[in-house]
Amino acid sequence: MKIRKIGTLIAAVAGVCAFSAPALAKDFRMGLITPPPHIWTQQANGFAEDLKEASGGKHTVSVFPAGQLGSEAQMLQQMQTGALDMAFLTIAEASNRVENLGALYAPYLVRNVAEAAEILKTPAATNLLKELPAKAGVVGIGYGMAGMRQILTAKPVETADDLSGMKLRITPLDPIRDFYIDLGAAPTPLPLPAVYDALANGQVDGIDMDLELIWALKFWEKADTILVSNHMMFPMVGVVSARVWKDMSEEDRKMITDLMSKRLDMVMAEYKAKESGWEEKVRGTGKTIKDVGPEFFEEEIVEWEETWSKRTPEALSSLREAAKNIKK
Numbered sequence: 091m092k093i094r095k096i097g098t099l100i101a102a103v104a105g106v107c108a109f110s111a112p113a114l115a116k117d118f119r120m121g122l123i124t125p126p127p128h129i130w131t132q133q134a135n136g137f138a139e140d141l142k143e144a145s146g147g148k149h150t151v152s153v154f155p156a157g158q159l160g161s162e163a164q165m166l167q168q169m170q171t172g173a174l175d176m177a178f179l180t181i182a183e184a185s186n187r188v189e190n191l192g193a194l195y196a197p198y199l200v201r202n203v204a205e206a207a208e209i210l211k212t213p214a215a216t217n218l219l220k221e222l223p224a225k226a227g228v229v230g231i232g233y234g235m236a237g238m239r240q241i242l243t244a245k246p247v248e249t250a251d252d253l254s255g256m257k258l259r260i261t262p263l264d265p266i267r268d269f270y271i272d273l274g275a276a277p278t279p280l281p282l283p284a285v286y287d288a289l290a291n292g293q294v295d296g297i298d299m300d301l302e303l304i305w306a307l308k309f310w311e312k313a314d315t316i317l318v319s320n321h322m323m324f325p326m327v328g329v330v331s332a333r334v335w336k337d338m339s340e341e342d343r344k345m346i347t348d349l350m351s352k353r354l355d356m357v358m359a360e361y362k363a364k365e366s367g368w369e370e371k372v373r374g375t376g377k378t379i380k381d382v383g384p385e386f387f388e389e390e391i392v393e394w395e396e397t398w399s400k401r402t403p404e405a406l407s408s409l410r411e412a413a414k415n416i417k418k
């Protein structure tokens with residue numbers, strides 16, 4: 091065969107592979123920071139079972155919960171190199187790379203988990219995932235969530251001014267940090283696995299957290315006051331390494347997309363079904379419960395909006411528009 095012909099053949103094969111790589115058997119690795127009993131981990135395990143069954147045992151998924159593979163920042167780095175295949179991540183690390191994702195944390199964008207689940211399905215939210223491959227090296231399959239954010243404090247709180255000067259634990263990301271800076275608090279970024287000890291040993295005066303974990307991880311035991319504020323939703327994203335994705339067959343991509351999407355929807359459904367039960371349990375702890383709404387944080391919301399309408403103008407206005415439609 092002449093050299094030119096061989097070259098043409100290689101180019102043709104390479105072209106075909108680029109569009110549909112052969113469906114190779116693989117044991118995928120999937121990381122999460124949530125502990126084994128958490129809804130995200132349970133649904134990740136469910137996804138592993140579904141994929142094994144749907145692929146006739148060709149693909150398996152080993153799930154590594156509780157930050158066994160490192161922090162979310164480290165997991166995202168591993169996915170960029172292809173050392174880690176998949177993850178369920180908070181938006182924290184991804185939003186450091188895709189700034190528009192920060193708009194999802196607009197205070198009182200939605201009022202409850204049902205509205206959160208709905209807005210995360212709108213194009214205003216799903217279009218943001220399209221930025222992930224180029225900016226974060228991962229393919230965003232879809233959103234899950236972890237309910238709505240509340241504030242738990244070790245000292246009494248009557249007004250927003252009482253939060254001023256408090257060291258309050260936050261998930262490490264800019265939009266949440268800005269909200270607490272606007273409140274005059276000292277936001278203290280800590281990943282989930284470090285929160286209980288920090289609260290127990292007084293390293294922080296309070297935490298930004300969801301109702302499920304306030305109950306399940308017994309954070310309530312360390313509380314004086316729990317502000318049931320529902321001040322932000324807390325989206326999660328199911329992701330696959332873009333490097334790994336590139337080498338997958340179309341058939342495998344579709345199978346993974348369908349099965350992971352189904353499990354992400356189940357995460358949403360569980361929060362919708364269980365949020366009121368967790369709230370009841372938290373209210374039954376005997377701690378001081380204070381119900382607060384946007385009026386409690388009026389000035390802080392204005393300040394947050396001023397900052398983020400400059401940082402993510404289009405994403406924020408599309409989400410606000412989408413929110414108006416779902417609240418009708």
Ligand code: BEZ
Nearest residue numbers: 124180236261281282299
């Ligand atoms: C948090 O950082 O507060 C968090 C992380 C994952 C799931 C739920 C909460």
